[in-house]
Amino acid sequence: MMGNKLRHPLSKYLLEDRLPHSWCPGCGIGIALGSILRAIDKKVKEGAIDYNKLVLVTGIGCSARAAFYVRFDSAHTIHGRAIPFASGVKLANPSLTVLVFGGDGDIAGIGGNHLIHAARRNMDLLVFMITNFVYAMTGGQVAPTTPTGLYTTTTPKGNPERPLNAIKLVASQNPNYVARASATHPALIEQYTYKALNMEGFRFIEIISMCPEVFGRHIGFNDPVTLYKTLKSKSIVKDKPSLDESDYDWNHGWILGEYVLRRNPGYLTTLRRYEG
Amino acid sequence: MIPKVPLDKQIKKAVNGDEATAYAAKQSLVDVVAAYPITPQTIIVEKFSEFVANGEVYTEFVPVESEHSAMSAVIGAAAAGARAFTATASQGLALMLENLYIASALRLPLVLVVANRALSAPINIHCDHSDAMMMRDAGWVQIFAENTQEAYDTTIQAFKIAEDPEVQLPVAVNLDGFILSHTLEDIYMLPDEEVQKFLGGYRKPVKTYVDYLGKEVEVKLDPSNPISIGPLDLYDYYFEHKVPQAVAMEKVKEVVKRVNEEWFELSGRKYGDGVIDAWGVEDADVVVAVLGSTSGTVRYVAKELRKEGKKVGVLRIRLFRPFPFDEVRDLLKEVKVVGVMDRALSFGSFGPSFLEISTALQGIRNSPLMVNYIYGLGGRDVPPSHVKQVFNELEEIMKSGEVGKRLRFLGVRER
Numbered sequence: 001m002m003g004n005k006l007r008h009p010l011s012k013y014l015l016e017d018r019l020p021h022s023w024c025p026g027c028g029i030g031i032a033l034g035s036i037l038r039a040i041d042k043k044v045k046e047g048a049i050d051y052n053k054l055v056l057v058t059g060i061g062c063s064a065r066a067a068f069y070v071r072f073d074s075a076h077t078i079h080g081r082a083i084p085f086a087s088g089v090k091l092a093n094p095s096l097t098v099l100v101f102g103g104d105g106d107i108a109g110i111g112g113n114h115l116i117h118a119a120r121r122n123m124d125l126l127v128f129m130i131t132n133f134v135y136a137m138t139g140g141q142v143a144p145t146t147p148t149g150l151y152t153t154t155t156p157k158g159n160p161e162r163p164l165n166a167i168k169l170v171a172s173q174n175p176n177y178v179a180r181a182s183a184t185h186p187a188l189i190e191q192y193t194y195k196a197l198n199m200e201g202f203r204f205i206e207i208i209s210m211c212p213e214v215f216g217r218h219i220g221f222n223d224p225v226t227l228y229k230t231l232k233s234k235s236i237v238k239d240k241p242s243l244d245e246s247d248y249d250w251n252h253g254w255i256l257g258e259y260v261l262r263r264n265p266g267y268l269t270t271l272r273r274y275e276g
Numbered sequence: 277m278i279p280k281v282p283l284d285k286q287i288k289k290a291v292n293g294d295e296a297t298a299y300a301a302k303q304s305l306v307d308v309v310a311a312y313p314i315t316p317q318t319i320i321v322e323k324f325s326e327f328v329a330n331g332e333v334y335t336e337f338v339p340v341e342s343e344h345s346a347m348s349a350v351i352g353a354a355a356a357g358a359r360a361f362t363a364t365a366s367q368g369l370a371l372m373l374e375n376l377y378i379a380s381a382l383r384l385p386l387v388l389v390v391a392n393r394a395l396s397a398p399i400n401i402h403c404d405h406s407d408a409m410m411m412r413d414a415g416w417v418q419i420f421a422e423n424t425q426e427a428y429d430t431t432i433q434a435f436k437i438a439e440d441p442e443v444q445l446p447v448a449v450n451l452d453g454f455i456l457s458h459t460l461e462d463i464y465m466l467p468d469e470e471v472q473k474f475l476g477g478y479r480k481p482v483k484t485y486v487d488y489l490g491k492e493v494e495v496k497l498d499p500s501n502p503i504s505i506g507p508l509d510l511y512d513y514y515f516e517h518k519v520p521q522a523v524a525m526e527k528v529k530e531v532v533k534r535v536n537e538e539w540f541e542l543s544g545r546k547y548g549d550g551v552i553d554a555w556g557v558e559d560a561d562v563v564v565a566v567l568g569s570t571s572g573t574v575r576y577v578a579k580e581l582r583k584e585g586k587k588v589g590v591l592r593i594r595l596f597r598p599f600p601f602d603e604v605r606d607l608l609k610e611v612k613v614v615g616v617m618d619r620a621l622s623f624g625s626f627g628p629s630f631l632e633i634s635t636a637l638q639g640i641r642n643s644p645l646m647v648n649y650i651y652g653l654g655g656r657d658v659p660p661s662h663v664k665q666v667f668n669e670l671e672e673i674m675k676s677g678e679v680g681k682r683l684r685f686l687g688v689r690e691r
Contacts, residue, residue: 079367154321156328
């Protein structure tokens with residue numbers, strides 16, 4: 001287009017004609033996607049992954065809109081089914097680097113079963129789960145990850161249920177990589193993604209994120225900055241945290257870090273052995 | 277006629293279609309609500325969870341992890357004797373589908389509100405009837421509301437219809453996504469006690485004689501009178517258990533009509549004879565048949581055309597399942613041309629209403645000429661000008677006697 005126009009450093013990875021994106025001002029999904037793309041960019045520049053072999057699969061929800069903006073193959077599938085769709089993609093063409101990007105409601109709620117079984121198989125996928133604690137696209141209803149006691153539009157007197165700890169759940173199936181990052185710590189997202197990109201097997205990165213519009217606003221944060229600062233203050237970075245430390249609640253916050261890191265053979269490697 | 281509860285004794289409130297059905301469920305003494313958020317239905321459960329939190333209802337509310345679980349939970353609740361309610365749309369309904377068959381086959385009188393929305397792919401959140409038509413063989417009673425007032429009235433009626441001892445089937449109340457679900461309208465609501473009297477209080481499960489217990493018991497899961505529901509049933513008895521579903525369906529029409537009349541006596545509102553809301557059909561040459569909110573637009577255009585002396589009519593199908601074949605046949609047998617507008621398409625065939633109406637008119641001597649218009653998929657707007665085009669084309673068919681293309685797409689770009 002215009003040769004001397006300033007372009008975004010990640011424009012190689014984004015369909016610029018679809019921008020600006022539909023995420024609300026103050027949303028953390030853009031930060032997460034940006035950090036992931038920076039990690040990808042590094043790997044591509046190093047020649048460790050092939051830009052032409054990237055596939056991004058998403059389900060339904062705010063995060064799932066990412067499939068609409070990236071400049072590589074992407075699929076916007078149905079609610080909760082991004083992981084099985086991605087498994088199919090990877091099995092059909094093992095040379096692809098297959099990423100799944102979705103929200104907590106999508107990945108751990110309605111699609112929770114697929115999350116468990118992909119982790120159990122050590123399926124060669126890198127799954128990012130954006131945890132914003134609510135079903136945001138539908139307007140802020142209680143999600144499986146909503147901390148106990150918090151107000152949402154379907155729990156006007158506070159959430160009576162306990163939140164689902166996806167870190168522990170996924171780790172229980174012994175996949176290769178389980179980490180928790182936060183949109184308040186973009187460098188961590190980039191670092192974890194960079195590490196996980198070239199690994200075999202199932203890799204899961206939970207990214208705590210801010211939804212100022214239908215989470216923050218509803219629990220009394222008048223602006224995105226206060227929510228951002230609050231989430232940041234609740235995020236504690238730790239080197240090699242134990243799984244017991246992965247439980248979270250609103251008062252004590254959550255521990256960011258790499259909970260599981262091992263180098264077991266991925267599903268495709270195992271499968272080949274059985275095919276003899 | 278002055279209704280039992282005159283308008284000045286009714287509560288006037290500005291609500292959208294979703295809220296209207298939530299208020300209806302609130303007044304209907306529902307024991308259990310299980311739901312999962314999906315646009316454009318979400319407001320229903322949000323509103324209902326507000327009622328729960330405020331202590332305005334004695335309902336157990338469960339925000340489950342998927343629509344499949346939502347339908348499973350209300351099935352369980354209804355099997356235990358509760359009055360249960362849920363709401364969904366589009367993909368949510370698709371995910372419920374296998375359970376929809378369970379609900380009807382177990383003869384559980386659930387009520388489900390569907391805020392009609394297009395099915396993926398590509399993903400779309402706006403109105404069409406492809407979701408409702410997906411469940412048309414699932415054994416549910418399906419009613420389509422035209423406006424917010426009717427969505428309120430119908431949701432209350434739905435409990436009465438579902439729980440009728442002759443029926444005992446689940447009922448789906450359909451309202452057009454966004455067009456009704458999100459549009460504010462002034463409606464009249466009955467006082468709580470009038471609704472509760474109309475429904476006869478809390479749900480009372482029907483009784484049946486159980487041979488091994490040697491007595492009549494309520495059909496519900498109750499440890500003191502144990503029964504088992506839905507166990508394996510092969511070629512020995514499965515067929516015998518399916519036929520009663522068809523028999524129950526045959527009785528629905530009369531119950532819907534009766535409930536429509538009872539509601540009229542109580543509130544002063546009724547919708548045609550309950551199954552069909554016809555306008556100007558008696559002496560019409562040309563009739564357009566349609567479901568849901570578009571009926572208003574079609575009636576508006578028909579009224580304009582009547583002023584020009586054109587003999588046109590509107591046939592709004594309110595009860596889609598069971599389909600009112602006899603009523604449609606009686607109303608349309610003298611008509612010259614019928615245009616059926618469908619907001620869904622059975623790919624490889626025609627629109628669902630067109631197929632039903634064709635069946636209804638089958639075997640009539642000089643039966644009307646028929647054309648099928650597929651319109652409004654994915655929320656595509658249907659302005660009066662498009663409806664006028666339909667009436668014009670139908671008039672041409674009447675004059676020429678030539679039908680031409682039977683399947684037509686209204687308001688779509690041609691390449």
